[in-house]
Amino acid sequence: SAVISQKPSRDICQRGTSLTIQCQVDSQVTMMFWYRQQPGQSLTLIATANQGSEATYESGFVIDKFPISRPNLTFSTLTVSNMSPEDSSIYLCSVDDTGTGGYGYTFGSGTRLTVV
């Protein structure tokens, strides 16, 4: 199955600043997904990133706040812009690795973001 390297693993940021999270996959995948997990909550899909096209955002998430890049089939970034304490969450990227011998959706190890 696919292996995902997600960076940074955690960060503490000042409000008003931006943080870019990177995900590198060890195999080529068509779709990458970005999720947010607020403290004590479940995971919510932010957007779906397809290589070579604009990301598709879920209701409640906008590109200005969460710009995504997908320059190739193994890499994607999510930026959390103009952060506020409400953005404190775990952010996870995910891929469907059934096409690469996996059994389902593999997740990165997550980025634990605290905004102060």
Add this chain to the structure above:
Amino acid sequence: AQKVTQAQTEISVVEKEDVTLDCVYETRDTTYYLFWYKQPPSGELVFLIRRNSFDEQNEISGRYSWNFQKSTSSFNFTITASQVVDSAVYFCALSEALSGGSNYKLTFGKGTLLTVNP
């Protein structure tokens, strides 16, 4: 819309007890996948199982077993002889097709926090 309900918010057991985590789902799709993930305190999501909607066979993997019943839209997870290392949040999830294509996103339940005490 898809929905996954994990009615048990928290469960606490003593080591070696068996424990069942409940999952009930709603979907209008005829083809879908169900998943269970484990999230230990470190935060990463660990894949446990995927089951497609056409395969209602129960599955056993070591101390883990899953009971999928389409008639009741349930996909329950049982841990036999629980261990302290099983302490984690467990999520049930349902795949649904994204609009306009065959790619799927996951809808997660709220999770069940399992604490296994020594």
